[in-house]
Amino acid sequence: MTTESIPDEPPNTTMSDEAYGALRASAALWVGTSVLITNTLGQVLIQHVDYRDTCLLPGGAVDEGESPAHAATRELMEELGVTAHVDRGLAVDWVSTGAVNTPAVMRFPGEILHVFDGGTWDDDRIAEIRLPPSEITAVEFVEPARLPELLAPADARRALSALRARINAAGAVLLENGLPIAPTVLDRLAVLQTTRPKYHYPWHEGPAPQELTVAQVWAWLFAPDGRVLILLDPDTGSALLPGGKPEEQDQGDPVSTLRREAEEEAAARFGSPLLLGHVTDPPGRRAYLRHAATLTGVGPARPDPATGHTYTRILATPEQASELFDWGPPAAAHLAAVHRARRQLGIPRAALQPVTELTDGIRLHPGCTGSSQTAG
Incomplete structure (x- = not known):
């Protein structure tokens, strides 16, 4: 028997099975x-x-x-x-x-x-x-x-x-x-090659006690298809939820902090937020609030005035997002609270799918999918 059209041989050249086998074995x-x-x-x-x-x-x-x-x-x-x-x-x-x-x-x-x-x-x-x-x-x-x-x-x-x-x-x-x-x-961005942000802090449902200082306010911002907005540091690939530290101009209002930080970091806008709960640091003197809200729009990327970084913005399912953080054993209770808020907001559970990078400004409307409004 012969084998025709052998790779690296002239067209129509024939080669014996033994020779062809030897070629491939080499x-x-x-x-x-x-x-x-x-x-x-x-x-x-x-x-x-x-x-x-x-x-x-x-x-x-x-x-x-x-x-x-x-x-x-x-x-x-x-x-x-x-x-x-x-x-x-x-x-x-x-x-x-x-x-x-x-x-x-x-x-x-x-x-x-x-x-x-x-x-x-x-x-x-x-x-x-x-x-x-x-x-x-x-x-x-x-x-x-x-x-x-x-x-x-x-x-x-x-x-x-x-x-x-x-x-x-x-x-x-x-x-x-x-x-x-x-x-x-x-x-x-070499995600996960830098140590994940670590917050092995106890998770608590509901508002933080008044005697605790609110150190940070973060939010899970849901696109209409059930995915959430995550920020990636361009230098380290570390993941962040939109949000940040309260400033004097916020006048002690966590929602004002959240809207300002989401706009500065991600050019993101959202509807009325729901308070999921909070975590506390080991000394128990500071609280880190977590909210959820419906994402209504994302403007063109620009540098965060606090860090000078222009964050890369992605849409990911809550489960994909949670793998980018190191929240320790409380992570499961936190994720369960995220999905309760999602249902309360009337947003469907996201299908598992590749993450989507947001490279342009978008406007989201109820009933549309985040992927149809994104680029990248």
């Missing part, structure tokens, strides 16, 4: 797999191993005749002692020969590495982990921003790209040496 790459697992706080599971100085995600080489998904399931059992069905891909990474530091005798030809979504594990699931007698010495959950410190550079890039892909909910992404070939706004 370009063969390794195939690997890894699994991205987070806990309920948004931290990533990494493994400490006894054969290298850097940590790894669970995973390993794909055996001959084995599918990458089957290999991922097998590796979870071998390395963590956990039975899990892995069927959702997050990324496929083409790793070039020069991207990793391997010994010359290994003759590393490059690798295609698949990253699968292992999901979010609660405490009961984590308690099922059983480590093997060798290779894996320990596991821990770490902040995404620590991945470049703990993993090899290519592994950290790949893990962060896969994590952003999971949050963005646009399907599996194609990577080259850990970086997306079609970066999203989350990739462009």
